[in-house]
Amino acid sequence: MSKNKVSRRQFLSYTLTGVGGFMAAGMLMPMVRFAVDPVLQPKASSDFIPTQQKVADITDVPTRVDFKFEQQDAWYTSEETGTAWVYKDDKGEIVALSPVCKHLGCVVDWNSDKANQNHFYCPCHGGLYTKDGTNVPGTPPFAPLDVYPYIEKDGYLHLGKAEPKKGA
Amino acid sequence: MKWVSQDIEMYLKSKEYVDTIVLPLLPVSLGNDVKQSVAMSEFISLLSIQLERQFRGRLIMLPGFSYLKGNSEDKLVSDLKEWEKELYAKDFTHVFYLTSDSFWKAVENKLDGGLIWLPSLPLEHMDENYRTSILEDQVKQLLSLFLQKWQSAE
Ligand code: FES
Numbered sequence: 147m148s149k150n151k152v153s154r155r156q157f158l159s160y161t162l163t164g165v166g167g168f169m170a171a172g173m174l175m176p177m178v179r180f181a182v183d184p185v186l187q188p189k190a191s192s193d194f195i196p197t198q199q200k201v202a203d204i205t206d207v208p209t210r211v212d213f214k215f216e217q218q219d220a221w222y223t224s225e226e227t228g229t230a231w232v233y234k235d236d237k238g239e240i241v242a243l244s245p246v247c248k249h250l251g252c253v254v255d256w257n258s259d260k261a262n263q264n265h266f267y268c269p270c271h272g273g274l275y276t277k278d279g280t281n282v283p284g285t286p287p288f289a290p291l292d293v294y295p296y297i298e299k300d301g302y303l304h305l306g307k308a309e310p311k312k313g314a
Numbered sequence: 315m316k317w318v319s320q321d322i323e324m325y326l327k328s329k330e331y332v333d334t335i336v337l338p339l340l341p342v343s344l345g346n347d348v349k350q351s352v353a354m355s356e357f358i359s360l361l362s363i364q365l366e367r368q369f370r371g372r373l374i375m376l377p378g379f380s381y382l383k384g385n386s387e388d389k390l391v392s393d394l395k396e397w398e399k400e401l402y403a404k405d406f407t408h409v410f411y412l413t414s415d416s417f418w419k420a421v422e423n424k425l426d427g428g429l430i431w432l433p434s435l436p437l438e439h440m441d442e443n444y445r446t447s448i449l450e451d452q453v454k455q456l457l458s459l460f461l462q463k464w465q466s467a468e
Binding site for chain 2: 247249250251252253268269270271286
């Protein structure tokens with residue numbers, strides 16, 4: 147008898163395992179997906195969120211812009227408010243900075259510390275950033291403020307997801 | 315920092331920067347004043363979320379201390395004193411209580427921690443936008459209060 151001849155019994159057991167495995171996978175896959183899916187769902191990060199800020203009205207003074215967006219938190223969606231500091235730099239380019247301090251995450255304010263005019267100031271441990279978001283050495287933060295990518299749509303500013311400043 | 319593992323992890327790594335702990339005081343009653351006690355707790359919870367968000371690098375926001383409105387003054391005060399003892403023993407320079415319940419106002423001088431009392435607002439009758447702006451206003455006041463207390467301690 148040649149070795150690779152398949153007996154009836156072998157044939158049956160192969161087919162049954164194959165079919166059984168297929169059926170099991172058919173049952174298990176959705177279960178696994180249900181369990182894992184909410185976590186894996188990409189957080190529409192490429193989406194830009196509309197704000198109430200008219201691009202034409204942006205000046206060279208950093209201004210608070212609040213916007214609302216939906217946050218996917220694994221199991222439920224909630225409405226969150228985000229904030230950006232927005233201004234036009236010397237070249238007339240829009241800059242939108244995240245207000246979240248890179249030290250331990252407090253919210254920074256523009257020009258709120260009298261001793262340090264024209265800086266972003268963090269009230270928690272005195273963190274300082276220059277207007278372009280660069281952290282001032284000697285203060286606790288160890289990185290520049292995150293930057294929002296933006297687009298202009300129908301004259302209004304739309305913001306993306308804040309990212310660490312490039313070249314930092 | 316919130317009372318969740320991720321935040322507390324951060325706290326353990328940067329303890330020297332966290333000198334403040336906040337305990338919301340939330341009254342619970344199922345009697346005639348059930349609505350009032352709910353409104354107070356709801357209002358304070360909303361404020362505490364905002365407060366934590368602004369100052370998360372310097373403070374820990376504890377889960378609220380809820381207590382039965384019907385308990386005696388002595389019991390309530392001595393229960394809170396126990397918290398107070400523990401919190402100061404754990405090296406927090408600033409201990410703050412956040413509440414809408416005017417009961418605490420009356421016993422304020424028996425507490426070592428700072429009592430921040432804000433009258434609760436009838437939020438449920440307001441429309442969304444108005445509500446947000448009112449809340450923002452309250453939060454602003456609250457923030458400047460914290461800043462003052464921190465500054466005066468420096
Ligand atoms: S959190 Fe901003 S300086 Fe520490």
